[in-house]
Structures are given as structure tokens and as C-alpha cells.
Amino acid sequence: MESLEVKNLTHHFGFTEILHNINFTLKKGEVLSVVGPSGGGKTTLLHLCAGLLDVEEGSIQNSFKSTAFAFQEGRLLPWKNVIDNIAVGLLAKGEKKDEALKKSQKIALEFGLEEEDFTKYPKDLSGGMKQRVNFARALVTKPSLLFLDEPFSALDIGLKKELYAHLLDSCKENEMSILFITHDLMEAIRLSDKILLLKADPGHIVKTFEYDTPNDKREEIFIYEQSAKILQDKEIIDTFELNTLELI
């Protein structure tokens, strides 16, 4: 059984402790989200899990067959157009060129990009378009574990909804697991089986929320109810310092 196991993970940048004693397990087919304040170490945690940073203390065991990463800041190749950017992941896996391009075009359309955008370079794309290209590049490789760093942050609600559905579909189809970061609690509730709440300075997990209803069967009302509930949660209020707002 494929899984990602993080045990007693602690990480420093220089002398600053960024992550402190993180523990969790991600099983096959599971969607796990990480929420927490900005600068709390979420991206760092994701990079460690994906092997982009070296683990210093503790351990990470990743037995997933393949992974793909959608970065927070896009990281598109500036000298490649939209389709060629999406295709790089497939080409790196050894896929044939025309096959890779066909798949890339298909997913680009599904991600709401238009044919006239296909030949544009990243410099001519909007922030949300770049984000979609970055996301599509990762998803199109059909990894068994997908890392997503705030993939929806620059998108409008309509696009978000479409992409949620798309993501859940391919999740089911390929039994894909997802580890993703978001600032949107409602989004986390909509998609995840488990939510890790990461408190800052240094980043540590203060609470885990679990949702048993399968994520493709969650109705709007369920999501609103749970969102209202989670916003009352003491740990959430504490971590995001929501109470100080009320005092003002």
C-alpha cells in the first residue's frame, strides 16, 4: 500500500525553527489539506514531503509510485508557450511528443484555457492563467500523489468549482492522493478527508479535523454548516488570531 509517512519532522532555516515535530500519514486515495497562517511553514512542509528540500530531523517515507508538484508561484518556463509548458511533465516521463501535446491541449481546455491562449508565452498570461497552467502541468501526468500549493488562490468562484469537480474526478479515476495547501477553509472542507491545522512560530500541528462523508457526496449545505462550525473552533480562532479582530 502506497503511503506518505511523516514522523517527528523538524526543520530550520538558519537558526530559525520553521517546523516543529510534525507527524501525519497520508494513505492511498486520501486528500489531506494543510491550513494555517501565512508564513507558518506550509510551503516548507510541502517541499520537504516532495523531496525538494533535504530532511534534517525526523523522517519522511514516501512510497508513492509517482508524484507531481504544482508550485505556489507558477514556475513556468518563460520561453515555452502554454501547451509546451503543460507538456513538460509528460515529456519528462518519456511520453511521445504528439501524444503529450494532445493530452496537454485536452487538459488546457478542461481548465478553461482557450485555444487562442495556447501559443501565448507566460509573460502574456494573467495570474490565474499561469496558476492553471502550473496546476494542469502537474495533474496531466496523473501522479499517484499530487502536491498542490494554493492551486486555486487566484481563480474566480466559477473556475474554482469546475476545477474542484475535475480534481475529484481524476482523484477517483486514478485513485490519486492529494496533499494540498489552502487558505480557504471552505475549500479545505469541500475537498479533504483530513485537515491539518498548522500553527506558526514554529509551525506545528495543533489539531486535525476529519470528515467521513466521501468528498464527491458533500452537499453545499454540509459545507456551509461545517465551515460555520470550524470557525467557532477554539484552536482555529487561536491560530488565525480571529479574536483580536472582534476586539477592535
Add this chain to the structure above:
Amino acid sequence: MKFLFKILKDFPAYLWSGWGAIASTLLFIALWDLGNQVYGNLVLPSPLETFKTLYIMLQDKDVWQQIDITLYRASVGFGLSLLFGSILGLIAGFFATASMMSRPIVTILVGMPPIAWIVLAMIWFGMGDETVIFTVVVASFPIIFVGALQGTRTLDGDLKEMAESFGFTWYMKFFDVYFPHIFSYIFPAWVSGLGMAWKIVIMAELLATSDGMGAELAIARSQLDTPTALALVTIMITSLMFIEYIVLEPIKREVELWRA
């Protein structure tokens, strides 16, 4: 191949955009003619006279031979700079120590006036091809070296990480991640290196040889033959403009479409 085709396809549009350049060239010639009317034929022969002289010169086999000699020296010097400047610059860029060590050397090479090099080269190599080629190399090598070095040093670490995360092959890393970035630095350096080589070759010939276009220029000067001097200058300028605007610029445009 597809790429070459695209360059050719966009070429007419590029030429069309050259109207402005043609207009300013004609304006320049008009001013030149005005200068001739003010200062007289000895100081500044009219454009017409210059072009006539040029026309007669171009009929002469000997002139072509001189042009050949100069071209040969410039291309050997520039070719050497291109080869070694690019390769050494890349190497220096990939290793932090090498780039630190090369810094003072580059500063010396860039900072030293070419005229001083010519004097040294004349002492070392005497009068002839070697002196000229040496000076050309010394002048254009550092430009290309610095271009290659900068290109390599400024590679984006985030993109490397991205390539890593998708498991790019060695081949893809080089051609899709490193090469386009480095090329966008190295290509302009080649262009300015070439311009430099062309200027220096004339200067070195003028001072250190008895053949080539520079030497012709020296002769024209000693005989106060201003039309010939100007005709020679016209040859030098048009040939450089041809290479820059007709050959290099279209390539550069295609290669750098992605640039903001």
C-alpha cells in the same frame, strides 16, 4: 528547421519595419551633403563623390583582396573569442570559485584600452596577422566571456527545482531549462563582441600592418585622400550594418519572443 522557416516568414515584416531606419539614413546623408557645402571638398567630400569613389574602388581586385585580408583576421579573432569566451564563460559560471577567480582578470581585460594591447602585441608578435588577431581576441573575448558567465550565474534556482520535481532528463534540463536562458545572455554578447572585433581589426591594421582595410585607411590619410578614406569607412559601416540588421537581428527576434 521549423525555426529557420519562421525566421524567413517573419523577414518581410521585419524589413517593412526598417522604413524608419532608411529614413534616418537618408537624413544623415542629407546632413553630410550640407557639411560638404559648408566645409568644402577637402575636409568633407560630398556623399556623391564618396559613392563614386566607392564604386570605382569596388571594381578594383586589389581592394577586394584587402577586404578579404581584413575579413579573415576579424573572423579568426572573433571565432576564437566566440569559442573560448563561450566555453570558458559557461565553465566559470557553473563553478562559484571559478567565477570569483575570473573576476579580476575580466576587469583587467575590459579595462585595458585596446591601443595598449596593440603596442604590446607589436612588441611580442611584430607586424602582421598575429598582432591583429591577438588584439581582436583580447578585445572581444571578455565581452563574450562575461555574457556566458552572467547567463549561467543567473539561472533560476526555482526552475531547476521544478525540473527536478518532474524528473527531467539530462537532455531536457539542458535544452528546456538552461539553454534558452543562457542563450538570451550569450547571444547579445556575441553581437557586441562582433561589433567590437570589427572596430578593433581596423584599428590594429592601421597601426600594425601594411595590408588590410586599416592599412588602406592609413595610406589614404597620409595622402590626404579624403574620398577614399570615406569610401573605406562606408564599406566598414555597411558591412557591419548588414551583419547586424539583416543576419543577427531577425534571429534575435525569434529567439527572444518570450521576453517581456
